[in-house]
Amino acid sequence: xxxxxxxxxxxxxxxxxxxxxxxxxxxxxxxxxxxxxxxxxxxxxxxxxxxxxxxxxxxxxxxxxxxxxxxxxxxxxxxxxxxxxxxxxxxxxxxxxxxxxxxxxxxxxxxxxxxxxxxxxxxxxxxxxxxxxxxxxxxxxxxxxxxxxxxxxxxxxxxxxxxxxxxxxxxxx
Amino acid sequence: xxxxxxxxxxxxxxxxxxxxxxxxxxxxxxxxxxxxxxxxxxxxxxxxxxxxxxxxxxxxxxxxxxxxxxxxxxxxxxxxxxxxxxxxxxxxxxxxxxxxxxxxxxxxxxxxxxxxxxxxxxxxxxxxxxxxxxxxxxxxxxxxxxxxxxxxxxxxxxxxxxxxxxxxxxxxxxxxxxxxxxxxxxxxxxxxxxxxxxxxxxxxxxxxxxxxxxxxxxxxxxxxxxxxxxxxxxxxxxxxxxxxxxxxxxxxxxxxxxxxxxxxxxxxxxxxxxxxxxxxxxxxxxxxxxxxxxxxxxxxxxxxxxxxxxxxxxxxxxxxxxxxxxxxxxxxxxxxxxxxxxxxxxxxxxxxxxxxxxxxxxxxxxxxxxxxxxxxxxxxxxxxxxxxxxxxxxxxxxxxxxxxxxxxxxxxxxxxxxxxxxxxxxxxxxxxxxxxxxxxxxxxxxxxxxxxxxxxxxxxxxxxxxxxxxxxxxxxxxxxxxxxxxxxxxxxxxxxxxxxxxxxxxxxxxxxxxxxxxxxxxxxxxxxxxx
Numbered sequence: 001x002x003x004x005x006x007x008x009x010x011x012x013x014x015x016x017x018x019x020x021x022x023x024x025x026x027x028x029x030x031x032x033x034x035x036x037x038x039x040x041x042x043x044x045x046x047x048x049x050x051x052x053x054x055x056x057x058x059x060x061x062x063x064x065x066x067x068x069x070x071x072x073x074x075x076x077x078x079x080x081x082x083x084x085x086x087x088x089x090x091x092x093x094x095x096x097x098x099x100x101x102x103x104x105x106x107x108x109x110x111x112x113x114x115x116x117x118x119x120x121x122x123x124x125x126x127x128x129x130x131x132x133x134x135x136x137x138x139x140x141x142x143x144x145x146x147x148x149x150x151x152x153x154x155x156x157x158x159x160x161x162x163x164x165x166x167x168x169x170x171x172x173x
Numbered sequence: 174x175x176x177x178x179x180x181x182x183x184x185x186x187x188x189x190x191x192x193x194x195x196x197x198x199x200x201x202x203x204x205x206x207x208x209x210x211x212x213x214x215x216x217x218x219x220x221x222x223x224x225x226x227x228x229x230x231x232x233x234x235x236x237x238x239x240x241x242x243x244x245x246x247x248x249x250x251x252x253x254x255x256x257x258x259x260x261x262x263x264x265x266x267x268x269x270x271x272x273x274x275x276x277x278x279x280x281x282x283x284x285x286x287x288x289x290x291x292x293x294x295x296x297x298x299x300x301x302x303x304x305x306x307x308x309x310x311x312x313x314x315x316x317x318x319x320x321x322x323x324x325x326x327x328x329x330x331x332x333x334x335x336x337x338x339x340x341x342x343x344x345x346x347x348x349x350x351x352x353x354x355x356x357x358x359x360x361x362x363x364x365x366x367x368x369x370x371x372x373x374x375x376x377x378x379x380x381x382x383x384x385x386x387x388x389x390x391x392x393x394x395x396x397x398x399x400x401x402x403x404x405x406x407x408x409x410x411x412x413x414x415x416x417x418x419x420x421x422x423x424x425x426x427x428x429x430x431x432x433x434x435x436x437x438x439x440x441x442x443x444x445x446x447x448x449x450x451x452x453x454x455x456x457x458x459x460x461x462x463x464x465x466x467x468x469x470x471x472x473x474x475x476x477x478x479x480x481x482x483x484x485x486x487x488x489x490x491x492x493x494x495x496x497x498x499x500x501x502x503x504x505x506x507x508x509x510x511x512x513x514x515x516x517x518x519x520x521x522x523x524x525x526x527x528x529x530x531x532x533x534x535x536x537x538x539x540x541x542x543x544x545x546x547x548x549x550x551x552x553x554x555x556x557x558x559x560x561x562x563x564x565x566x567x568x569x570x571x572x573x574x575x576x577x578x579x580x581x582x583x584x585x586x587x588x589x590x591x592x593x594x595x596x597x598x599x600x601x602x603x604x605x606x607x608x609x610x611x612x613x614x615x616x617x618x619x620x621x622x623x624x625x626x627x628x629x630x631x632x633x634x635x636x637x638x639x640x641x642x643x644x645x646x647x648x649x650x651x652x653x654x655x656x657x658x659x660x661x662x663x664x665x666x667x668x669x670x671x672x673x674x675x676x677x678x679x680x681x682x683x684x685x686x687x688x689x690x691x692x693x694x695x696x697x698x699x700x701x702x703x704x
Binding site for chain 2: 130160161163165166167168
């Protein structure tokens with residue numbers, strides 16, 4: 001899963017030569033063997049490295065504050081989102097919904113690495129959501145639909161249908 | 174201790190004892206004196222109450238009505254009390270909804286079905302203190318006969334249905350006393366769920382209501398629901414009779430399961446056993462073959478389905494239709510949808526009070542329908558579902574969540590809560606369904622939905638004995654068990670079709686309620702056999 005993500009990321013970043021990855025331990029942590037230096041271990045580390053390689057450092061954030069925010073969400077993805085339980089899903093979606101109320105992208109008004117990262121991570125949760133829930137977490141759905149249609153992001157994941165119209169308008173279904 | 178000391182000690186003890194004894198005696202004497210005083214006081218009071226009670230014969234508990242006499246007295250209905258009756262002296266019989274003493278007055282709310290009116294007993298030249306006390310102590314739900322003056326009020330009494338008048342009681346008699354401890358309070362049973370949580374007041378849960386159904390049915394909401402249900406039955410009969418249908422009665426004890434062996438109740442029938450009818454299907458059709466042309470029947474349907482859901486009962490009332498048609502089964506669909514629309518219109522025009530009463534406790538959107546009724550084909554519905562991201566095969570049956578989602582999509586697109594889905598896949602319909610003439614995968618069958626839930630399943634029936642036999646064999650049904658049924662098509666049978674609806678489900682969905690037990694007077698489900 002992580003490897004497919006990294007190759008999609010490479011395609012988005014426009015990196016010509018795809019890297020060879022291997023995995024470590026049962027959690028399948030990706031490892032990138034570098035020619036010069038020790039191997040890079042971990043999804044976040046490798047992703048940041050790729051971004052630097054592609055000379056797109058703005059994807060990690062323009063200011064110190066936005067860089068911190070981007071890193072926060074990269075961490076969130078790997079620690080909270082991957083391997084979360086069913087009970088956590090509701091809380092995660094509720095928190096995200098509240099957070100995304102006034103933001104276009106994860107880091108505010110600019111597209112950063114946090115967006116595709118969170119998109120890849122949250123995709124399995126959104127795929128299983130019923131339409132009523134999608135309407136309930138309207139901000140998450142809006143952001144998700146935006147990112148999945150962003151040019152060059154959605155490579156290996158199936159599109160999730162988001163109905164345009166409100167189906168559950170009244171409180172009492 | 175020395176002897177003297179012991180003696181001294183004993184003397185002391187004795188003295189102490191006698192001191193204690195004295196004290197004790199004193200105390201007892203005081204107690205006795207107090208008691209005597211109290212008794213004397215009570216006796217004096219009682220005497221005084223008996224003496225002072227000039228209103229003694231204007232109140233009390235009546236002797237049980239055993240038809241001892243024919244009184245020429247007219248009892249007025251609470252719903253008829255308006256300012257027009259002001260200053261009239263009237264009699265009425267109602268239940269005591271609440272009674273509250275306040276100093277020299279007692280306020281009562283008297284209730285009759287959905288209507289209630291405020292009444293008051295005040296100490297004056299007509300009523301004594303004892304009478305007011307008696308009124309305040311009448312238990313809730315007791316039935317009373319009251320003679321009172323109707324008085325106009327300047328300020329509207331918001332909490333009662335009769336807001337412009339008040340009764341000033343001259344005489345009050347208890348006809349039937351209720352036990353003081355009610356299993357549930359009517360105010361709690363009518364309270365909306367949300368309000369209960371917010372204000373921390375009690376609501377009554379469904380099981381308690383169903384266990385004490387007699388009291389629960391007295392609430393304004395229940396009265397409204399079942400009056401509306403009665404209206405549905407009435408409109409069904411009237412509409413169909415006007416269309417030339419004949420009402421029939423079909424047997425409920427039958428020899429073979431009509432819809433399939435799984436969900437049927439078995440009864441012992443003398444030396445053998447029989448089944449309770451799962452639907453009047455077979456008999457409706459036999460009536461068509463017997464030249465009744467257009468028939469309907471209203472009767473119980475028994476399904477031994479171990480489903481504990483919000484919409485399944487083991488016994489419910491089925492409203493079934495069957496009719497012969499000329500050339501196309503859409504004639505049947507049109508007839509059924511027109512009947513449903515007449516029912517919806519009748520409810521909308523004549524039962525608004527009841528609908529509003531139910532909405533007070535269970536808020537919902539008003540029921541919307543189109544004229545002519547919307548009819549979608551199964552393939553269209555599949556396309557709509559695919560567009561919304563649902564994966565389904567062409568010949569799959571609709572699952573309940575998909576039905577509900579489809580209902581939402583249809584509501585959003587066409588703005589209707591009632592529609593017909595036509596041309597279901599043949600594989601998911603019963604053996605007597607007529608297959609589509611052009612596409613063997615589909616059938617001439619249809620379902621009708623209200624608020625996204627199925628209320629009617631119907632089809633054109635196979636009216637040829639040979640084809641019926643083939644279809645039965647294909648469905649692996651024992652031909653012996655349905656021999657009489659197949660035989661009825663051997664001697665000339667017209668093309669025909671029909672369908673059946675569940676009365677309780679239609680009422681539940683029309684009113685926007687969420688559990689079919691609310692619209693069944695004494696519901697039956699796998700866990701409930703009484704009351």
